Amino acid sequence: MISPELLEKYGALKKAFDKNEIVFEEGNLPTYYYQIIAGEVKMSNYNDEGREFIQGIFYKEQSFGEPPLFLNQKYPANAIAVEECEVFMLSKSNFMKLLEENPAISLKIIENLAQRLYYKSVMAAEISTHEPEHRVLKLIDHGIAYFNFQKDKNGYLINFTRQQIGDLTGLRVETVIRAIKALEKKGELKIINRKVYR
Amino acid sequence: MISPELLEKYGALKKAFDKNEIVFEEGNLPTYYYQIIAGEVKMSNYNDEGREFIQGIFYKEQSFGEPPLFLNQKYPANAIAVEECEVFMLSKSNFMKLLEENPAISLKIIENLAQRLYYKSVMAAEISTHEPEHRVLKLIDHGIAYFNFQKDKNGYLINFTRQQIGDLTGLRVETVIRAIKALEKKGELKIINRKVYR
DNA sequence: TGTATTTTATGATTTAAATCATAAAACAGA
DNA sequence: TCTGTTTTATGATTTAAATCATAAAATACA
16 A cells, blocks of 8 residues: 555564464554555454454555554454465554655545445444345455455355354354355355355 | 635535435435534435434534545445534535645544544444443443533433434344343443433 | 364254334424 | 324344254365
């Protein structure tokens, strides 16, 4: 999102995270701007019974965790490397300086936040008023536009596990499995050796 | 959020909306930046059975509806005046010009979007993994900080109807009524002639 | 290559919240 | 002040999704 050259000019460092390594934790105060160079990071919450809710999944060139940084508030969720990652980390003070001295970047940040807010609005309405099949399909259609689903001869490959889809839509894995089967029967999805295509 | 003087300098007009009048509708493309002068606006979705989900409620000096404006996307929800309102309307082109020529405003927009994203993150996790009482209490505690709840000798008056709380948390009105009663019994809330205090 | 773990799958059962039904209290407006 | 509407309230019933139980297939990994 912000060019590597500009980030490095303001002193950003590259840091590697192992698979399942924690990037930051719920309740902590933000001190860095994070931007992924390679790999995949997920932000999620766990309730008291250990049930997970995935706030978002982020890929290369995407930033994450800015809202609490701008607000001086505690992180509302955990960030974990889903796979081995390389990430730019820029200290808050240097990041704010970068923004001040490069007004065009602000618009990019605004657009990025707007995009994420849009996704959250759509999914919030889905989760609270629609039945499982509708929720799953909406997530998938959003994912085609904004997650990195690849197209092949069968259509877009939805490279999420049933469990991940459940954690993104507030459904249990069995419910997701049944919803996907029902959607296949209706012709909305294809299942080709257990993989889901849209 | 943006000062009236600056808005007017860039040609913003004041428009009055009657109670229940539509400001914009889901599916339409944005053409204006909106900022409330007086009154109350709610953004919400309706599912196929007419069930409502309230995305947010906005009060004086707050803006709303920017994400799709920045993204050139259709509004994902409807905006309706809950009571008689007066609103600044600034055309998209003039708004973008205002931002370009006043970089400090960008940071305010960023902070505002960050705040809304933070709220959505918290409520999304609540709605998908917590039981009714927890959801209601979280909404109320958020409301004390960000909606305009007033404090008096009994505590903060939660000036939402049970139905509104339900539409904000994805619960039915009967469930909200029962959750509030249970929370009163636990000493988390007070009910004084049907009004809820925290 | 064999073993452990994860993912997908399916049927049976339970349960929390929705739904349905009804009504009293409060409020709004004529 | 009367009347219609909205809000709060409560009990009974239903239901959709969660939970529980179990297992096969696929994948990771040592």
